[in-house]
Amino acid sequence: MIRRRNPGLLRQARLAGPMPWVIAIMIAITVMAAAAGLALSNLADNARAEIEGGLTVQIVEAAPAERDRQAEVALALLTNREEVAEARRVSDAELAALLEPWLGAQPVAEEDAIPIPAMIDVRLRGPATPRQLADLRTALAADAPAARIDAQAGWLTPVFDAIASLQWLAAGLVVLLAATSAAAVWLAARSALGTNRETIEIVHLLGGTDAQIARIFQRSVGIDAAVGGLAGLALGLAATVLLGRQFAQLGSGMVTGGGLGPSDWALLAAIPLGGVVLATLTARATVLSSLRRIL
Amino acid sequence: MPPFASPRVSGEGSIVQFDNVGLRYGTDREVLSDICFTLYPGSFYFLTGASGAGKTSLLRLLYLAQRPSRGVIRMFGTDLITEPRHRLPAFRRRIGVVFQDFRLVPHLSAFDNVALPLRVSGVPESEIRKPVADMLEWVGLDQRSEARPASLSGGEQQRVAIARAVIARPEVLVADEPTGNVDPELALKLLRLFEALNRLGTTVVVATHDLHLLRKVPESLIMRLDRGRLSDPTGALRYPPRPIERATEAVDV
Numbered sequence: 001m002i003r004r005r006n007p008g009l010l011r012q013a014r015l016a017g018p019m020p021w022v023i024a025i026m027i028a029i030t031v032m033a034a035a036a037g038l039a040l041s042n043l044a045d046n047a048r049a050e051i052e053g054g055l056t057v058q059i060v061e062a063a064p065a066e067r068d069r070q071a072e073v074a075l076a077l078l079t080n081r082e083e084v085a086e087a088r089r090v091s092d093a094e095l096a097a098l099l100e101p102w103l104g105a106q107p108v109a110e111e112d113a114i115p116i117p118a119m120i121d122v123r124l125r126g127p128a129t130p131r132q133l134a135d136l137r138t139a140l141a142a143d144a145p146a147a148r149i150d151a152q153a154g155w156l157t158p159v160f161d162a163i164a165s166l167q168w169l170a171a172g173l174v175v176l177l178a179a180t181s182a183a184a185v186w187l188a189a190r191s192a193l194g195t196n197r198e199t200i201e202i203v204h205l206l207g208g209t210d211a212q213i214a215r216i217f218q219r220s221v222g223i224d225a226a227v228g229g230l231a232g233l234a235l236g237l238a239a240t241v242l243l244g245r246q247f248a249q250l251g252s253g254m255v256t257g258g259g260l261g262p263s264d265w266a267l268l269a270a271i272p273l274g275g276v277v278l279a280t281l282t283a284r285a286t287v288l289s290s291l292r293r294i295l
Numbered sequence: 296m297p298p299f300a301s302p303r304v305s306g307e308g309s310i311v312q313f314d315n316v317g318l319r320y321g322t323d324r325e326v327l328s329d330i331c332f333t334l335y336p337g338s339f340y341f342l343t344g345a346s347g348a349g350k351t352s353l354l355r356l357l358y359l360a361q362r363p364s365r366g367v368i369r370m371f372g373t374d375l376i377t378e379p380r381h382r383l384p385a386f387r388r389r390i391g392v393v394f395q396d397f398r399l400v401p402h403l404s405a406f407d408n409v410a411l412p413l414r415v416s417g418v419p420e421s422e423i424r425k426p427v428a429d430m431l432e433w434v435g436l437d438q439r440s441e442a443r444p445a446s447l448s449g450g451e452q453q454r455v456a457i458a459r460a461v462i463a464r465p466e467v468l469v470a471d472e473p474t475g476n477v478d479p480e481l482a483l484k485l486l487r488l489f490e491a492l493n494r495l496g497t498t499v500v501v502a503t504h505d506l507h508l509l510r511k512v513p514e515s516l517i518m519r520l521d522r523g524r525l526s527d528p529t530g531a532l533r534y535p536p537r538p539i540e541r542a543t544e545a546v547d548v
């Protein structure tokens with residue numbers, strides 16, 4: 001005989017009350033925290049890939065002719081080195097454009113202009129190591145004594161540290177929220193158990209197994225969690241999309257690197273699924289441990 | 296087992312055996328002490344005693360709601376004291392219980408309450424509708440099958456409770472004061488119901504403090520509880536005077 005599943009021993013053993021709402025809010029906040037964490041992670045990855053092989057060489061020399069000479073020497077020297085993928089002199093026009101917001105428009109060649117260092121943008125074949133930096137410094141010291149070399153990653157380290165801290169914060173929030181959700185579900189399952197104690201005892205005395213009784217509650221808690229979870233997901237995603245748009249409007253190059261990819265969205269959509277699993281397992285554990293106390 | 300051993304003394308062929316059973320709630324004194332008796336399949340037993348004598352406590356041991364504090368309980372040929380907890384549900388399904396307070400599930404209809412033991416046993420839904428409808432008709436509640444317990448009278452609730460207790464054809468039927476709150480006429484009708492089941496082979500144990508009932512079932516055996524002790528002056532419970540023949544033929548029905 002094929003064992004067909006019954007429609008349920010107790011059709012309407014629902015968990016009334018605030019359960020779905022609590023879960024919806026939890027899931028919404030979890031989705032937002034996770035989205036923030038993922039966006040920060042993407043942003044850090046993109047930024048790091050872009051700059052970790054980048055060096056900036058400045059020729060800090062007041063006399064324009066000498067500055068130009070040393071810049072050409074340094075450029076030639078750098079271009080010939082094996083570890084350098086690309087070296088490019090930042091043109092005076094570009095520099096002027098970069099500095100305009102701070103210094104105002106000024107004629108580049110005029111003698112009384114504020115001296116601006118010449119800049120060479122260097123891209124290495126791999127990430128810049130302190131060792132390579134030291135080598136390059138030595139190589140440049142003789143012919144271009146005014147050259148100063150900085151790794152771009154170096155002065156961005158505090159930014160990366162801050163992003164990493166934020167990522168940890170987001171991860172911590174997600175963990176805390178999961179724990180709080182579990183506690184909320186646990187409390188809800190316990191109170192449902194209390195109000196249904198009579199029913200549970202009856203089914204138990206009629207020969208219902210622990211698994212059968214747990215299933216009744218698992219199912220209703222699971223449904224509540226699914227309803228709440230979907231509502232929370234919708235809320236969380238809406239907030240994430242809105243925030244994302246606002247950041248995009250800032251137009252900053254860094255923020256565009258912080259967008260969410262398809263796999264990120266899939267991960268966010270899976271959060272309510274995790275919520276349902278968590279709720280179901282918690283309800284099961286609660287019912288089983290309470291049943292074990294009666295014979 | 297040696298061939299010369301008296302089968303009834305050894306409890307062979309019995310369905311329930313209590314040996315030196317004691318029960319205490321928490322750290323209080325024992326509410327049941329030195330309980331020894333043997334029940335044989337197909338027999339009809341009355342459990343009598345004053346209020347507070349321990350009838351409900353003894354029945355709770357019998358329908359596996361509770362483990363005793365000491366002693367041995369064997370049922371269906373199995374030592375239930377050493378039986379692990381997860382195997383007890385299967386035994387409970389072989390026992391029908393009419394609780395003193397009915398214990399109907401409040402949010403289920405009369406039909407679903409009666410169907411509950413079948414659903415617990417995993418009977419397919421297609422094999423539930425007819426037996427439950429028949430059973431409700433048998434107890435005269437076919438018109439009330441969709442009613443919730445709260446909208447049923449005390450007597451109707453009692454009949455739902457009885458229908459639920461017998462729907463799965465239990466081998467043992469335990470009823471705790473089933474005629475407690477009903478008029479004498481209905482009490483007699485319910486008793487006839489139990490007798491009918493008994494004739495189909497079910498071992499029946501009815502707790503009551505109504506001594507009039509005892510005379511209505513002449514072939515019944517009587518267990519008397521007095522302040523937690525079972526009085527068995529004639530030894531009829533431990534050593535039944537005669538084999539119960541009616542039962543053996545009824546089992547084949």
Ligand SMILES: Nc1ncnc2c1ncn2[C@@H]1O[C@H](COP(=O)(O)OP(=O)(O)O)[C@@H](O)[C@H]1O
Pocket residue numbers: 320326344345346347348349350351352353
């Ligand atoms: N759950 C319990 N906890 C503590 N004492 C109980 C409990 N149930 C019954 N008793 C006590 O056990 C004794 C027997 O009770 P009970 O079995 O209900 O007797 P009866 O059914 O014959 O009236 C009484 O003294 C009662 O107070």
Ligand SMILES: [Mg+2]
Pocket residue numbers: 350351352395471
């Ligand atoms: Mg009682």
